[in-house]
Amino acid sequence: MPVSTISVKSNSPPAPSPESETLEFKWGQKRGKGGKKRDIQFYQSFTLRGVDYSLFDNVYVKNDFAEPRIGKIIKIWETPTLERKIKVQWFFRPIEVSKCLTWIKIYFNELFFACGDGDGLATIHPLESIAGKCNIVCISKDSRNPQLSDKVTWSAAFVFYRYFDVGQRKIVEEVDDKSIGIEVKNIFNKLG
Incomplete structure (x- = not known):
C-alpha cells in the first residue's frame, strides 16, 4: 500500500540540530554605555548564526515549551x-489570553502585543536563546503605521493590531508610548 505524506506549513522556526549549535556571532x-558603573555596552544590532538582528526585530525565543515564544527585541547589551543579553517584549497568542477574549473576533494568525504595567510585559534572556526571526x-x-501590500500581509506568519494589557488583563485597541514602554513607531511596520 503506498504511503502518502502531508505537508503542513509551520509558523515556528526549525529547531537547530546539536551539530549546528556552533555559535556564529558578531x-x-x-549604542552607548550604561549601568551603575557605566560598564555595560548597549548595541543596536548583532549577527547570530548568520542572521542579522536589530533593535525592534520580531523573534522566536526558545523556552521549555513545544512552541517558542514570540517577542520584539527592545534592548541588546553585553555585561562586564x-x-x-536581550530584553524581549512579548506577543501573546490567543490561546495564552483566551480568558480575556470573550466575544472578540480574532484572525487565525493574530497575536496581541504586550502593554501596560505588570508581569508578562517583557523579560531578559541570553542573546543565544533567539531561535530565529518572526515575520509579523x-x-x-493608525496613520503612523505604514500600510503594506496585501501580498506582504497575506504572506506574514502573524498579524497584529491589538494589545494585551498585562496589568488589567484585557485586550485594548489603542496605546501610547507610555503604555507600551517604547515609542509606538517601533511597533509599526518598517518600510524598506
Whole structure:
C-alpha cells in the first residue's frame, strides 16, 4: 500500500540540530554605555548564526515549551563578564489570553502585543536563546503605521493590531508610548 505524506506549513522556526549549535556571532553597531558603573555596552544590532538582528526585530525565543515564544527585541547589551543579553517584549497568542477574549473576533494568525504595567510585559534572556526571526505584520489603520501590500500581509506568519494589557488583563485597541514602554513607531511596520 503506498504511503502518502502531508505537508503542513509551520509558523515556528526549525529547531537547530546539536551539530549546528556552533555559535556564529558578531556584534553590530554600538549604542552607548550604561549601568551603575557605566560598564555595560548597549548595541543596536548583532549577527547570530548568520542572521542579522536589530533593535525592534520580531523573534522566536526558545523556552521549555513545544512552541517558542514570540517577542520584539527592545534592548541588546553585553555585561562586564561578557554575557550577551536581550530584553524581549512579548506577543501573546490567543490561546495564552483566551480568558480575556470573550466575544472578540480574532484572525487565525493574530497575536496581541504586550502593554501596560505588570508581569508578562517583557523579560531578559541570553542573546543565544533567539531561535530565529518572526515575520509579523501590523495591520493597524493608525496613520503612523505604514500600510503594506496585501501580498506582504497575506504572506506574514502573524498579524497584529491589538494589545494585551498585562496589568488589567484585557485586550485594548489603542496605546501610547507610555503604555507600551517604547515609542509606538517601533511597533509599526518598517518600510524598506
